[in-house]
Amino acid sequence: EALGAAEAEFQKMAEDYPDWVGSYITSLYTEYETAKPRAPDMRLPNFHRANQLAHELKGQGGTFGYPLITTFGKSLYDLTVGACGTSDNHLEILKAHIDAMQAVVKGRVKGEGGALGAELAKSLEAAIGKYSAASAAAQPAPG
16 A cells, blocks of 8 residues: 555656756756856856756656656766866857757656657757867867
């Protein structure tokens, strides 16, 4: 009986997951908006807070049937860990992660998401590639 009650509670949490995970995504967006007008060398606290939120997201998504949130959360976590980059291009990569997770939640894209999930993952990879390449090109040559 206790197991059945626990399972029912878990199912309720899984159904509500898109609603309550939205607060994490809103917080990520706040970090993005707060960091945007700042000079790159003043953005590190925003990226570190985004890292903490990403840590939560990467741990939760798969548990509640949203593995794309876990995938995107892990990618964002890796982007924002430690002495991460804080350039305008890094900020755009942060925004691309937020947009991808928002699309998953709004569309209630469960599992791998089929064609839509593949398209979201492809779009995020393209944004990461675009802004990473632009960021690398903007770096001064060593020497």
